[in-house]
Amino acid sequence: MIRFKNVTKTYPPDIVGLKNVNLHIRPGEFVSIVGQSGTGKTTLAKLLIADERPTRGQIIIGGWDISAIKPSEIPLLRRQIGVVFQDFKLLPKKTVYENVAFALEVCGASSRKIKSIVPQALKIVGLVDKADRYPRQISGGEQQRVVIARALVHRPKIIVADEPTGNLDSLNTREIIDLLKKINEFGTTVVLVTHNREVVNELHRRVITIDRGMIVSDQEEGKYVL
Amino acid sequence: MSLISHFRVVRFAFQDFYRNFWLSVATISVLVLTLISVNVLLTVNVIGKVALSMVKSKIDVSVHFKPEIDESRVQTIKISLLSMPDVKDVEYVSPAQSLERFSDMYKKDELVLKSLGEVGVNPFGSTLVIKAREIEGYPKIMQALEEPALSEMVEEKDFDDRQALITRIESIAKKIEWFGLGASLIFCLITLLIVFNTIRVSIYTHRDEIRIMRLVGASNSFIRGPFYVEAIIWSVLALGLTLALMYPAISFFQPFVQRFFGTDAVDMIGFYRANYLRVFGSQLAAVALMALITTKMATGRYLRD
Numbered sequence: 001m002i003r004f005k006n007v008t009k010t011y012p013p014d015i016v017g018l019k020n021v022n023l024h025i026r027p028g029e030f031v032s033i034v035g036q037s038g039t040g041k042t043t044l045a046k047l048l049i050a051d052e053r054p055t056r057g058q059i060i061i062g063g064w065d066i067s068a069i070k071p072s073e074i075p076l077l078r079r080q081i082g083v084v085f086q087d088f089k090l091l092p093k094k095t096v097y098e099n100v101a102f103a104l105e106v107c108g109a110s111s112r113k114i115k116s117i118v119p120q121a122l123k124i125v126g127l128v129d130k131a132d133r134y135p136r137q138i139s140g141g142e143q144q145r146v147v148i149a150r151a152l153v154h155r156p157k158i159i160v161a162d163e164p165t166g167n168l169d170s171l172n173t174r175e176i177i178d179l180l181k182k183i184n185e186f187g188t189t190v191v192l193v194t195h196n197r198e199v200v201n202e203l204h205r206r207v208i209t210i211d212r213g214m215i216v217s218d219q220e221e222g223k224y225v226l
Numbered sequence: 227m228s229l230i231s232h233f234r235v236v237r238f239a240f241q242d243f244y245r246n247f248w249l250s251v252a253t254i255s256v257l258v259l260t261l262i263s264v265n266v267l268l269t270v271n272v273i274g275k276v277a278l279s280m281v282k283s284k285i286d287v288s289v290h291f292k293p294e295i296d297e298s299r300v301q302t303i304k305i306s307l308l309s310m311p312d313v314k315d316v317e318y319v320s321p322a323q324s325l326e327r328f329s330d331m332y333k334k335d336e337l338v339l340k341s342l343g344e345v346g347v348n349p350f351g352s353t354l355v356i357k358a359r360e361i362e363g364y365p366k367i368m369q370a371l372e373e374p375a376l377s378e379m380v381e382e383k384d385f386d387d388r389q390a391l392i393t394r395i396e397s398i399a400k401k402i403e404w405f406g407l408g409a410s411l412i413f414c415l416i417t418l419l420i421v422f423n424t425i426r427v428s429i430y431t432h433r434d435e436i437r438i439m440r441l442v443g444a445s446n447s448f449i450r451g452p453f454y455v456e457a458i459i460w461s462v463l464a465l466g467l468t469l470a471l472m473y474p475a476i477s478f479f480q481p482f483v484q485r486f487f488g489t490d491a492v493d494m495i496g497f498y499r500a501n502y503l504r505v506f507g508s509q510l511a512a513v514a515l516m517a518l519i520t521t522k523m524a525t526g527r528y529l530r531d
Contacts, residue, residue, distance in 0.1 A: 049441070071446075078443035089438045093245040106444035108228045150442065 007057035017043035019213040035210035082151025086163035090135040097131040121149040141172030197224040235451030257464035293351040300352040312363030317355040324350035429524040457517035
C-alpha cells in the first residue's frame with residue numbers, strides 16, 4: 001500500500017527532515033508514527049500527501065510513484081488519501097455540511113451523490129444535528145470530527161492523521177481515536193502521527209519510532225518507547 | 227472543468243461575496259472611488275474641450291474694403307476665399323449693413339452718431355467676415371489677403387488685434403491637451419495600483435482557505451474560479467454604483483456649467499448618452515481585466531507547488 005524506499009528529505013541549507021527511510025505499510029494496517037517534536041514525523045506525513053517532495057528516494061502509494069508527481073496530479077492523489085490535521089483546517093465561511101461536501105464538489109461529484117454521501121459521513125462522526133453550524137460555532141473535538149467526515153467522503157484507502165488529538169482534551173482524544181479505529185475496522189489503512197504516549201500505548205498496534213529523521217524502531221504491537 | 231464544476235464555481239463566488247460582505251463592500255468602495263475619479267477627469271476634459279472649441283468658434287477675421295470697391299468684386303473675392311481649404315465660411319456684409327450695425331452699436335453715444343451724420347454719406351465699404359476651419363488656418367488666410375492685388379482694395383483688417391489672443395488660446399489648448407493626457411496616464415497608473423492592492427489584500431485574507439482547498443484536492447482552476455467570478459461581480463457592481471452616483475450629480479451640476487459658459491453646448495449627459503457603450507464598456511472591460519489579472523497573480527502566490 002505505502003512504500004518508502006531510501007527516502008531522504010533535506011531543507012536548505014542542510015537541515016535533515018528524514019534520512020534513508022525504508023518503510024512498508026500494508027493495506028488495512030493501523031500504524032502509529034511516534035517521536036519527539038522536530039524528529040521528522042510531520043515531514044513523513046507531508047511527503048505522503050505530496051505537500052513536500054523527497055530530496056532522494058522513492059515513495060510509492062498503491063503502485064503509484066509519487067516521488068516526482070506533477071503539480072496537476074496532486075489534486076488526484078489528495079482525493080484518494082483522507083487527511084486529518086491537528087489544526088483542523090476547516091473552511092471558516094462554510095458550514096459543517098458544506099465543508100464535508102466541498103471535498104466531493106472539488107472533484108466534480110454529482111449533487112445526488114453529495115446529498116447521499118455527506119449525511120452518511122456526518123452520521124458516522126455523530127454530527128448530523130450540527131450540519132448547519134459554522135466551524136466557530138462547534139467545539140474543537142467536533143471540528144476534528146468534521147475533518148474526519150471530510151476525509152471519509154472519498155472512501156479513501158488511506159487516512160493520514162497528523163497529530164489529530166494535539167489540540168483536544170482527553171475525552172475528545174478518546175472519541176477521535178475510537179473513530180479512527182472504527183474507520184480502520186472498515187478496511188481503511190490509518191497512519192497516525194502522534195507524540196501522545198497514552199494514545200499509542202492503548203492502541204496495541206504497530207508503532208514506528210522516528211528519531212532525528214531516522215526510523216529507530218518498528219514494532220508490530222508496540223509501545224511509546226522514547 | 228465539467229459543467230457542474232462551472233456552476234459550483236459561480237455558486238461559491240456568490241456565496242463568498244455575501245459571506246464576506248464587508249470585505250466585498252470595502253473592495254467595491256475602492257473601485258467606485260477610482261471609477262468616479264476617472265469619470266470626473268473625463269468630464270473635466272470634455273468640458274475643457276467644449277469650452278475651448280466655443281472660444282475658437284467665436285474667432286473670425288473682418289476684412290473691410292475701401293468704399294469705392296463695388297459689391298461684385300467683393301463677392302468674387304468671397305468666392306475665391308471660400309475655395310481655400312482652410313476657410314470654413316465667409317459672410318458678406320454690405321456697406322448699408324455695416325452702417326446699421328455701427329449705428330446700433332453706438333446708439334447711446336450721441337457724439338459718434340452726430341459725427342456720422344456730419345459725414346453725410348455712408349463711410350463704410352463692403353466687409354467680409356472670414357471664419358477658418360481651424361485656428362491654425364488664420365495665418366494662411368492672412369497671407370492670401372496680403373497679396374498686392376487684394377491688399378490694394380483693403381482698407382483695414384482686424385486680425386492683427388486678435389493675433390495675440392489666438393496665439394494664447396492655441397498655447398492654452400495645447401497645454402490642456404498635454405495636461406489631460408498626463409493626468410489620464412497618472413490616473414491610470416494610480417487606478418492600476420489601487421485595484422491591484424485592493425484585490426491582493428482581499429485574496430490575502432483568503433490565503434488559509436486557499437491552502438485548505440488544495441489539501442482536500444481542489445484543482446488550481448477550481449480554487450481560482452470563484453475569485454475570478456467575484457472579481458467580475460465587484461467590477462459590475464462598482465460600475466453600476468458609479469453610474470448611480472454620477473448621473474444625478476452631473477444632472478445637478480450641468481445647468482450651472484451651461485449657465486457659466488452661456489451655452490447648451492456643454493452637455494455631459496448628452497455626451498454620456500451618446501457614448502455610454504464606449505465609455506462605460508471600456509471602463510468595465512478595463513476594471514474587470516485588471517481585477518482578473520490581479521486575481522490570477524495574487525492567488526498564484528498561494529497556489530505554487
